Amino acid sequence: MGSDSWNWFFEKVGNKKVPIINISGGTEIVGCFLSPLPITELKPCTLRGPGLGMDVDVFDDDGNPVRGKMGHLVAKKPAPSMTRGFWNEPDRYIDTYWSKWPNVWYHGDWAKIDEDGFWSLHGRSDDTIKVAGRRTGPAEIEAALIEHPAVSEAATIGVPDKIKGEDIVCFVVLKPGYEPDETLREELKGQVVKIMGKTLKPRDIKFVKDLPKTRSAKIVRRIIKAKHFFKRALTSCLPIPWPRYSGRITRSCIYASETPSDIMRPIPMVF
Numbered sequence: 001m002g003s004d005s006w007n008w009f010f011e012k013v014g015n016k017k018v019p020i021i022n023i024s025g026g027t028e029i030v031g032c033f034l035s036p037l038p039i040t041e042l043k044p045c046t047l048r049g050p051g052l053g054m055d056v057d058v059f060d061d062d063g064n065p066v067r068g069k070m071g072h073l074v075a076k077k078p079a080p081s082m083t084r085g086f087w088n089e090p091d092r093y094i095d096t097y098w099s100k101w102p103n104v105w106y107h108g109d110w111a112k113i114d115e116d117g118f119w120s121l122h123g124r125s126d127d128t129i130k131v132a133g134r135r136t137g138p139a140e141i142e143a144a145l146i147e148h149p150a151v152s153e154a155a156t157i158g159v160p161d162k163i164k165g166e167d168i169v170c171f172v173v174l175k176p177g178y179e180p181d182e183t184l185r186e187e188l189k190g191q192v193v194k195i196m197g198k199t200l201k202p203r204d205i206k207f208v209k210d211l212p213k214t215r216s217a218k219i220v221r222r223i224i225k226a227k228h229f230f231k232r233a234l235t236s237c238l239p240i241p242w243p244r245y246s247g248r249i250t251r252s253c254i255y256a257s258e259t260p261s262d263i264m265r266p267i268p269m270v271f
Contacts, residue, residue, distance in 0.1 A: 004147065019036075022045075022047050023035040023051070024073075024119075024121055026107065029075075029082050029083070033056045033075065034047040034049065034050060034119050045143075047118070047119040048117075053080075054079055055076045057076055058112065059071050070140075073108075073109040073110070076104055096108075108126060109123070110125055110137045123137035123138050123139035128158075129141075129157075130158075130166050131164050136196070141170060141192060142156050148187070150174055150178040151174065153172070153211055154171065155219045156202075157225045157228060169202060169203055169206065170188070170202045171211060172205055173209065174207060189202050
């Protein structure tokens, strides 16, 4: 949700009286890292601060606290509800969460604390795109695009580039009343440049009718990337192989599932 959408929801739906409470957590902790209170000040698209009892911070690559720029979301002390391991895979549990810095839980999310102390999240660190030495998360590019009045939804992936290492390709769903054309494509590239800088100008903007999502409405970028590179939907895009559903993967539809046990629904994705 961009700031315009946030403000509209707060003003029109909540009549400026109902607070919008964003929280961030994970299945692994059975709770939340960040959670504002209804009585605290709100800022569009942000989280106010740590949840009750959570000692969380943002670290740079060297493990030092950082403010005003993107870093790694970490928990410096264990919380009572944190998972104690993976079933029959103790080494993978340690490697996933505890190996980056001693006695620090590494969650794998990008986060930032601004000058007012508000927190924002910027996607998974394993989705990081590095263009000519500059690192960014897809969510930052997507947020810039959604600020444009023509854009309803956006997704971003990194693609190989011989000179810059990686480049950016964006997939955009337009709002009703807007038609895709070259003028709008260049305008959207300029929108990203205006907010993110020239280095992060997308190589291409692709207009699509829909984006693949999980049941909780999270965009599944790995499926978009597979579609982009292989020009077809792949069963290997599922989190883990699940033959029961393999027959439902077709050339005309892309499927997304949070867990293999979900009943997946077809989501058209037309390029």
